[in-house]
Amino acid sequence: MEVIIRDTPETGCLLAAKIIARVVREKPDAVLGLATGRTPLMLYRELIRLHREEGLDFSRITTFNLDEYVGLPATHDQSYRWFMREHLFQHINIDQKNTHVPDGTAADMHVECRSYEQRILDAGGIDIQLLGLGRNGHIGFNEPTGSLRSRTWIKILSEQTLQDNSAVFGSLEEMPKHALTMGIGTILDARRVLLLAFGPAKVRAVEHMIEGPLAAICPGSALQLHPRATVILDENSAAGLRYADHYRWIDKNKFDWQRHK
Numbered sequence: 001m002e003v004i005i006r007d008t009p010e011t012g013c014l015l016a017a018k019i020i021a022r023v024v025r026e027k028p029d030a031v032l033g034l035a036t037g038r039t040p041l042m043l044y045r046e047l048i049r050l051h052r053e054e055g056l057d058f059s060r061i062t063t064f065n066l067d068e069y070v071g072l073p074a075t076h077d078q079s080y081r082w083f084m085r086e087h088l089f090q091h092i093n094i095d096q097k098n099t100h101v102p103d104g105t106a107a108d109m110h111v112e113c114r115s116y117e118q119r120i121l122d123a124g125g126i127d128i129q130l131l132g133l134g135r136n137g138h139i140g141f142n143e144p145t146g147s148l149r150s151r152t153w154i155k156i157l158s159e160q161t162l163q164d165n166s167a168v169f170g171s172l173e174e175m176p177k178h179a180l181t182m183g184i185g186t187i188l189d190a191r192r193v194l195l196l197a198f199g200p201a202k203v204r205a206v207e208h209m210i211e212g213p214l215a216a217i218c219p220g221s222a223l224q225l226h227p228r229a230t231v232i233l234d235e236n237s238a239a240g241l242r243y244a245d246h247y248r249w250i251d252k253n254k255f256d257w258q259r260h261k
């Protein structure tokens, strides 16, 4: 796992945007795995700026989002489809029909989940999967104790996640209790993964993900199995890491030093 610690979420997001922009430039028909939540907002803003000011071209890009709430139509302002349109898709030159988000209103969820996996395969697999990290260590909506080899499926949201995400729904009652999410196995199939975690609330999850044992109780720890996983932290989220100086040393002395320039 490549661990990069930046001063602030802002500098972390700028680096993440550089990494994604580089994938888009090198492979104009790349397949991007995208995430929602507060964490990637600045990264999306930077991608929009790169599109507007530097002509970053998304016209041949395909995207697959990690997850969606069950029961929320695309017209609901808390649906992840809405989020992506609002914060990225409507501001760049992506072809909307190449943007995929699981359909939380599908008549048959099992069929939808299987078809989502198939659509990823048909697109040639995901080149780079962006991830956030839940306070309880979840990735996508893969909550603690879910199988580390799971595929896209319906997941029950944990109490912690309901608490963390219910404010925007007004009340806990209005928040969906289920979500469709790429499985951990699906995420690990991406050719590269890029996880962002910022702020003091993520300290414990970050610690377990990077330095704890590989365990279903912290789904993020599954990234330890990935041959090309990059984790970008800020000083706050990295505060609990035992080997922070080691990661800084590696980052500073990278042989392949041009990679993130």
Ligand code: GLP
Binding pocket: 035, 036, 037, 038, 039, 040, 066, 067, 131, 132, 133, 134, 135, 139, 140, 141, 161, 165
């Ligand atoms: C949400 C999403 C995740 C996200 C995580 C962290 O519930 N399903 O994909 O990474 O929780 O959210 P935030 O970035 O707002 O802290």
